[in-house]
Amino acid sequence: MKIVHVIFSLKTGGAETMLVDVLNEQIKSSSVELIIVNNIYDLTLIKCIDKRVKISFINREPKSLNILKLLKLNYLIFQINPTVIHCHNHNLAPLIKFTGTSKICLTVHSLNMPLKHFTKYNQVFAISDAVRKDILSRSGINVKVVYNGIDFEKVEYKENINSYSPLFSILQVSRLDYKLKGQDVLLRALAILIHDKGIKYIKLDLIGESNNNSDKIYLENLVHELDIKDYVNFLGLKRRDYVYLNLKSYSLLVQPSIYEGFGLTIVEAIAAKIPVLVSDIEGPMEVIGGGKFGEYFEKANHYDCASKIEKLIMDYSNQHRLDKINRSFEFAFNTFNIKNTANNYLKEYALL
Incomplete structure (x- = not known):
């Protein structure tokens, strides 16, 4: 089978890092190529891709309708003549004029994605049941779910949750976009724990x-306003290998998202065998099995977030917590493993 993945840009993000892992898995059994349409890509991420995956750069300016770039894209696909064209942005289909006998599919990586071009794809996939339900409620299209996954072997995990540490360290990993990711909720919860x-x-x-x-300016100002600057560190963007190496050193990962279709960082924390606390929205709740494999608080409610963190601190090292972490790891390993993600896509391609 010959597969070509197409994406506009390859910057560090959940969809992009997952795609890199899928490429590295699928190349083990298939011919796989990647086309990056725009001139925006992270070289450190490019270097993480298996050398056997051929990468082509169209180098289009974002949103440009430069006919030469569009001809280059289509001629490249014509030359490759793939079995499957797998798109990772919903509005790629209108740019791909030549498909020949190739089947074209799309993975939807987030909620509230525009539906305009969905009918141009032979198959649409959702990264979670939350995303599937969102698409179904707005379009009546019942797409297939292929869960995102991570490479568990690359994540170092905490050997002993009972190991003593005088500091309760919390981690939050996501784009600094508080209206979507809810970092302000977590900061306000932290202030309650410290001052109240x-x-x-x-x-x-x-x-x-x-x-x-x-x-970032808003969040930094909020830190000063809440008088918690001695307790908060903005570490900036970190490579994934840094996150995978250091996750185990934290006491807790909190994902306070307001909107989230999945939550790859939650899976990564579970793989590191640290507790997770998420807002009670569909995507993250799906990752923690509805609450069986992690803790949750009411979305946008910093009082409830603070209360749940305090409870975690108080009963952190009991046997129930340890058992839950082990059950969470087993559930995530079986459900959100990148090997399953890549192989499930291969199975779906064969049905197109």
Whole structure:
């Protein structure tokens, strides 16, 4: 089978890093190529792709209708003549004029994706049941779910949750976009724990950068307003290998998202065998099995978030917590493993 994956840009993000892992798995059994349409890509991410995967760069300016770039894209697909064209942006289909006998499919990586071009694809996949339900409720199209996954072998895990640490360290990993990712909710919860509950042996690290500097400025100002600057660190964007190496050193991962179709960082934390606390929205709740494999709080409610963190601190090392972490790891390993993701796509391609 000859597969070509097409994406507009390859910057560090959930969809892009998952795609890299899928490429590296699928190349083990199939002929796989990647086309990056726009001139936006992260070289460190490119270097993570298996050398056997041929990568082609169209180098189009974003949103440009430059006819030469579009001809280059289509001629390249014509030359490859793939069995399957797998798109990772919903509006790629109108640019791909030549498909020949190839089947064309799309993976939807987030909620509220525009539906305009869905009928141009032979098959649409959703990364979670939450995304599937979102598409179904707005279009009546019942797409297939292929769960995102990670490479569990690359994530270092905490050997012993009972190991003593005088500091309760919290991690949050996502783009600094508080209206979507809810970092302000977590900061306000932290302030309650510090000032109202007197919990001083605590810190919060935030990994990620903002698409526009205004979000970071807002969050930094909020930190000063809440008087918690001694407890909060903005670490900026970190490579995935850094995250995979250091996750195990934290006491807890909190994902306070307001909107989230899945939650790959939640899976990564479970793989590192640290507890997770998420907002009670469909995507993250799906990752923690409806609450069986992680803790949750009411979306956008910083009081409830603070209460759940306090409870985690109080009963952190009991046997129930340890048992839950082990059950969570087993569930995530069987459900959100990148080997399953890549192989499930191969099975679906064969049905097209």
